[in-house]
Amino acid sequence: MKLIDDLWFKRRDIISDGFDESLEYISKIIPMKIHQFRTGTKCWTWEIPKKWTVIEGWIKDSNGKLLLHSKDHPLHIPTYSQGVDKIVTHDELMRHLSYNENQPNAIPYHERLIYDKAWGFCVEYSKLENFKSKEYHVYIDTKFEDGFLKVGEVLHPGKVDESIVVVAHLDHPCMVNDDLTGVAGLVELSKKLLNRQNHYTYRLFLLPETIGSIALLSQNEDFIDKIKCGIFFEMLGTKAELILQHSKQKNTIIDTISSSVFKNNLATYKELPFIGEMANDEQVWNGPGVNIPMISIGRGHYSEYHTSNDTPQIVSYSNITQSIEIVSKILEILDIEHIPERLTKEKTDEKVREQKQKKHEQMIDDYIPKRLFKGPVFLSGYGLYPNKKYNLYDNLSDDACKVRLLFNYFEGDKSISEISKILRWDFKKTLSWTDKFLEKGLIKKIEIK
Numbered sequence: 001m002k003l004i005d006d007l008w009f010k011r012r013d014i015i016s017d018g019f020d021e022s023l024e025y026i027s028k029i030i031p032m033k034i035h036q037f038r039t040g041t042k043c044w045t046w047e048i049p050k051k052w053t054v055i056e057g058w059i060k061d062s063n064g065k066l067l068l069h070s071k072d073h074p075l076h077i078p079t080y081s082q083g084v085d086k087i088v089t090h091d092e093l094m095r096h097l098s099y100n101e102n103q104p105n106a107i108p109y110h111e112r113l114i115y116d117k118a119w120g121f122c123v124e125y126s127k128l129e130n131f132k133s134k135e136y137h138v139y140i141d142t143k144f145e146d147g148f149l150k151v152g153e154v155l156h157p158g159k160v161d162e163s164i165v166v167v168a169h170l171d172h173p174c175m176v177n178d179d180l181t182g183v184a185g186l187v188e189l190s191k192k193l194l195n196r197q198n199h200y201t202y203r204l205f206l207l208p209e210t211i212g213s214i215a216l217l218s219q220n221e222d223f224i225d226k227i228k229c230g231i232f233f234e235m236l237g238t239k240a241e242l243i244l245q246h247s248k249q250k251n252t253i254i255d256t257i258s259s260s261v262f263k264n265n266l267a268t269y270k271e272l273p274f275i276g277e278m279a280n281d282e283q284v285w286n287g288p289g290v291n292i293p294m295i296s297i298g299r300g301h302y303s304e305y306h307t308s309n310d311t312p313q314i315v316s317y318s319n320i321t322q323s324i325e326i327v328s329k330i331l332e333i334l335d336i337e338h339i340p341e342r343l344t345k346e347k348t349d350e351k352v353r354e355q356k357q358k359k360h361e362q363m364i365d366d367y368i369p370k371r372l373f374k375g376p377v378f379l380s381g382y383g384l385y386p387n388k389k390y391n392l393y394d395n396l397s398d399d400a401c402k403v404r405l406l407f408n409y410f411e412g413d414k415s416i417s418e419i420s421k422i423l424r425w426d427f428k429k430t431l432s433w434t435d436k437f438l439e440k441g442l443i444k445k446i447e448i449k
Helices: 002-007 017-027 090-095 125-130 180-194 211-218 253-265 317-337 350-359 392-396 398-409 416-423 427-439
Strands: 033-038 051-061 066-069 084-089 135-145 148-156 163-169 201-207 227-233 243-245 270-272 294-298 368-371 443-446
Touching: 002 017, 002 180, 017 148, 033 211, 066 125, 084 090, 090 135, 148 180, 148 211, 163 180, 163 317, 180 201, 180 227, 180 317, 201 211, 227 253, 227 317, 243 253, 253 294, 253 317, 294 317, 368 416, 368 427, 398 416, 398 427, 416 427, 427 443
Parallel strands: 163 201, 163 227, 227 294, 243 270
Antiparallel strands: 033 148, 051 066, 051 135, 084 135, 148 201, 243 294, 368 443
16 A cells, blocks of 8 residues: 555654654545644643654664664664663663564564653664673664644544544554554545445544543543544454454443444454453543443554564555455444444442442452543553563563553442452452552542441
8 A cells, every 4th residue: 555655664653753744644645634732731640742853873882883773774763762872881781772582583663761761772682692792882862842742633524413433543653554554444444434424423533542542532521422432443454363342331332233243244353352452542532531432443463563574564455455344334334323322431329339348258458449530541650550671572461461451440339359350360469559559649449348
């Protein structure tokens, strides 16, 4: 696809010239409104970071031999790395190198420095053997400045203003399947919607992952009640079977229709619960205090994930097309059936809670957590991010994933022991992490009587 060929190698960091240029490129294919949110703006528990630009970065050994340079591949410099210009020891350099042992000839994509405020490099694991010096000269020239986080909105008006949203993320530099395939799919879906008489209004959003959705919704909270449901899609281009991940509510009309469409149109597929394998912006739209039923559609993790091997060669246009045909069928049926009033979060009935408390087999130190926040929690900003290792593939570990799910269940209607059963996570770990949210003032504690 021309869009993928033209955009995939751009430095599409969340607030960057590369992102803005890519959004401008797409706006010439499908007309869109560009929402802008100033850097430094507080968005629930988050804050929009500065615009970031990398000028140059390299590593030289003690003999002046060049071991790595950003001109060889943009991913050598992690997103939002701080600048540095100094001599470091071998041990210190190793602490600032990211690599992927499972893809030894690939450069990993590292985005965590946006929150860690540190410098670093990404390197192929197979090239670590070249780092033999006792000392190295490390140099990174970056620029942080005020700017705007940008979100593109493609509007397809319907007979009513009640809206169905479709979301894909445009960031992730130099990668294709994650998520230029979702972006390309959204563009094709928009073309299909142009030729339909729609009952509902359709709003298609292209944005930076997570923070883009948080900025959009936190600054437009009156918009939330106008949305009936949504679909997030990404990683559509590989040959793996399609995955349907249900909304957090599980039993809304979009869940039911999507299950039916998958069953009737695909020979093989996976059907998983909310964030069963993939975790992305549905955590925002269907997250605490928002609770818009949002399914996600994709093809799951793949060996080239978050590496320089995620290139046009690993995806096919036919796989993207098949994905969009499925999404189009789901939306067509939704539009015909006219969605009833969307489900919101479970309303806690005091009598039900009292009965639950009486029947509850209380474990030592068990209690009911009630959130004092809206949207997904900015874990790094509160010192709650579960993994600080520079080999970021450990972040896909079970405990790390559980922590990122945990705050979805702080609605004041479930005890910690009940949450641990839902997450299939050890009670002591669930309690320990919940206590950390309590210590940060993010939840209040309801005693079980």
